Amino acid sequence: MGHEAAGTVVSAGPGVHRFQPGDRVTFDSTVCCGACDFCARGEINLCDRREVVGVSCGDYRRDGAFAEYIAVPERIVYPIPANLTFAEAAMLEPVSVALHAVAVSELSGGETALVVGSGMIGLLTMQAARAAGCSRVFVADIDATRLELARSMGATEVIPFSGAELVRECQRLTNGIGADIVFEAVGRDETVNVAIDATRKGGTITLIGNVTPEVKLPLQKVVSRELRLQGTAASAGEYPQAIELISSGRIQVKPLITEVAQLADGPRWFDRLHAREPNLMKIVLVPSAEAAG
Numbered sequence: 001m002g003h004e005a006a007g008t009v010v011s012a013g014p015g016v017h018r019f020q021p022g023d024r025v026t027f028d029s030t031v032c033c034g035a036c037d038f039c040a041r042g043e044i045n046l047c048d049r050r051e052v053v054g055v056s057c058g059d060y061r062r063d064g065a066f067a068e069y070i071a072v073p074e075r076i077v078y079p080i081p082a083n084l085t086f087a088e089a090a091m092l093e094p095v096s097v098a099l100h101a102v103a104v105s106e107l108s109g110g111e112t113a114l115v116v117g118s119g120m121i122g123l124l125t126m127q128a129a130r131a132a133g134c135s136r137v138f139v140a141d142i143d144a145t146r147l148e149l150a151r152s153m154g155a156t157e158v159i160p161f162s163g164a165e166l167v168r169e170c171q172r173l174t175n176g177i178g179a180d181i182v183f184e185a186v187g188r189d190e191t192v193n194v195a196i197d198a199t200r201k202g203g204t205i206t207l208i209g210n211v212t213p214e215v216k217l218p219l220q221k222v223v224s225r226e227l228r229l230q231g232t233a234a235s236a237g238e239y240p241q242a243i244e245l246i247s248s249g250r251i252q253v254k255p256l257i258t259e260v261a262q263l264a265d266g267p268r269w270f271d272r273l274h275a276r277e278p279n280l281m282k283i284v285l286v287p288s289a290e291a292a293g
């Protein structure tokens with residue numbers, strides 16, 4: 001575990017030239033080979049030999065930042081601007097995921113977007129879509145607290161419905177046309193299907209969420225309405241953009257950090273998250289009070 005992290009350089013290897021002990025840094029979680037065809041195209045998230053720092057599944061496994069020390073290649077390390085805390089810098093990974101979802105959607109500016117799901121990735125995607133030039137961004141969820149947060153962070157409209165009611169409200173807000181682009185940030189049968197129904201003819205549905213490994217698709221709707229289904233996986237070099245957007249305030253991450261807690265309190269916070277306690281977003285664990293800055 002520990003793919004969203006930031007800290008201080010303790011030691012640098014002999015081939016490292018950009019960083020030295022004491023530097024405040026963060027790192028991209030993707031470690032690519034740099035040699036395969038996908039890497040050559042800049043699609044480092046699809047690298048044939050990709051590893052992901054802090055991810056435990058067999059395909060991508062690489063130990064992460066829950067260890068006392070972590071060693072990462074220089075090429076994935078980035079300096080933290082002076083105006084960002086370690087806690088904010090630890091949010092760069094999910095921000096880069098949101099930016100990549102927007103990037104693969106190939107927006108041209110001026111679109112009306114709908115984000116289905118107001119979890120952390122959904123709220124970051126809403127902000128990323130606004131930063132990319134969408135003229136209106138709606139956020140749909142049935143959690144009133146999260147929708148209020150979405151509104152405070154820049155959502156044009158919030159939709160407190162699911163299913164057919166959600167689709168009707170999206171149609172009303174778009175004069176019966178539907179959204180140009182729908183970002184699905186949940187990953188369940190019902191939310192994927194409602195995303196398809198809420199999209200205009202010729203529009204795009206970008207699939208971010210993957211709560212369930214398989215969903216049923218209304219193939220006839222996708223084909224007859226010429227919809228584009230776009231998958232998105234992790235990020236592919238969006239860290240510098242993420243750093244700039246957070247530093248400038250165009251993407252807000254502070255409202256999504258529920259607590260900056262001591263490492264010793266980690267088990268209690270994991271229990272609360274596992275129990276699905278309402279209104280918990282991101283819990284940042286630090287080894288000491290000083291490490292929070």
